[in-house]
Amino acid sequence: MSSSTGPIGPAEQEPIDPVFDDSYEPDPVLPDPVRQRVTALAAGVLGSLPGDELPVSLRRVAKFAPKQRAKLGGPLIAAQIATDALLRQRLAAKVVEAAGDLGAAVAEGTPPGAADPTEVAALAYLCRPPAWRDLIGAATEALRAETEQALVAAQTRELEQRVARAEHDRTVARTEADKLRDELARLREEAGGLREENRRLGRSVRELEQRERRAADLLATEKGRAARATADHDAEIRRLKARLAEAESQAGAARVSAKEARANDDARLWLLLETIGQAAVGLRRELALDPTDRLPADFVADTAADRPEGVMPAKARALDATDPARLDQLLDLPKAHLVVDGYNVTKAGYGDLSLEQQRSRLVTGLGGIAAQTRAEVTVVFDGAERIVGLPPAPRGVRVLFSKKGETADDLIRRLVRAEPAGRPVVVISSDREVADGVRRHGAYPLSSTALLRRLGRT
DSSP states (O other), X not given: OOOTXXXXXXXXXXXXXXXXXXXXXXXXXXXXXXXXXXXXXHHHHHTTSOGGGSOHHHHHHHTSOHHHHHHHHHHHHHHHHHHOHHHHHHHHHHHHHHHTHHHHHHHTTOOOTTSOHHHHHHHHHHHOOTTHHHHHHHHHHHHHHHHHHHHHHHHHHHHHHHXXXXXXXXXXXXXXXXXXXXXXXXXXXXXXXXXXXXXXXXXXHHHHHHHHHHHHHHHHHXXXXXXXXXXXXXXXXXXXHHHHHHHHHHHHHHHHHHHHHHHHHHHHHHHHHHHHHHHHHHHHHHHTOOOOSOOHHHHHHHHHEEOOBTOOOOOOOOOOOSSHHHXXXXXXXXXXXXXXXXXXXXXXXXXXXXXXXXXXXXXHHHHHHHHHXXXXXXXXXXXXXXXXXXXXXXXXXXXXXXXXXXXXXXXXXXXXXXXXXXXOEEEEOOOHHHHXXXXXXXXXXXXXXXXXXXXXXX
8 A cells, every 4th residue: 555645754654454463552542632732733634635535434524624623523533543544644744744844853753852742742643753652752751740840830829829828817817916905905994984983873872862861751741741731622622512512402493493584585586586587588688699609518628538639629519329310300409419429430330441531531421410400519539549630620520539547438428417407418329338327417329320320321
């Protein structure tokens, strides 16, 4: 067999079959740096060999970039070099040529002494000059010596760092000791001051004990005086009780005579009221007084409810019923006041809308009722959350929010109690407790359904 690459130096020879060569020796074990360098050198020139001179297993690897060959095909290249002497000779020729003077020197078996032992061993392994095993052995020893030297240097640096830390710790300890001595001196000085303070406080305690004994003597004297004053007071109470009994007997006689006088006065008062009533009718007709712009519900709203910010107060009242016709009958009464439990109505009729949309829709509908019936309309919402930016209420509709700590039901009861007896007040709420409460105060409770049907008809 002969190489197609021409002369390749001292390594040129026919491949030797180890089975028929008694002098064959296995390749020496290469250190990791040498083995990696051999693979890198071979991968670098692998692509320069013709495809027919490459084993089938390496033809695909030869198409990779040099760095990719060593990274992806390194183990395959190393295995092929170890078993294929002809391939190694061809690669050695390319590697020696690429290495220049160093490659030629190694191929002749006379590498320079200053050369990198890893590079020399890798070139010697590929081109196999005379005594190449000795070159690899020398490189192995050199690498081992470098490794040991690096280990010794690392240990030396670690010891130096420990010594520096120890020196630092000793300095810190010395500083801390000085601080502790200063602190001890300060504490001793404070202890002396405390002992002096303790002696002063002892004297103060003894003085206070003397004062306490004097105060106890004074207290005993005052207790004697208080006992005498109590006896005098009890005697005075007995005298006053006797006088009170006498006064009660006189008051009983006075009550009898007053009852007879009151009967006479009642008759005279009835006559006076009749006269005043007739006079008031004539006076109102003569003065032509205008109706007041303040209603009882306005005073309740000012003291027991919150109005939404930015909304002008408007007159409004709420009414409750199951039949819209019944609601219309009640609203036709003179001076009717409709009071509406806001969320009780909106959640029954518009529960799929947001709270803001529910309030807006209800208030708008109540504005139409107020305009049609001329009734006073008040709608009440729970004020647990502060409502800001509510649109202005329609004319004739008062919008209220309960204050913190009070519910809309409580505010509705306040509004009903504030109305004078005899005024028709209609409360709209499906809450049975609210309905029973306002009924006891003379209001007409109706269900939310009646108002929703009335609004739907509008």
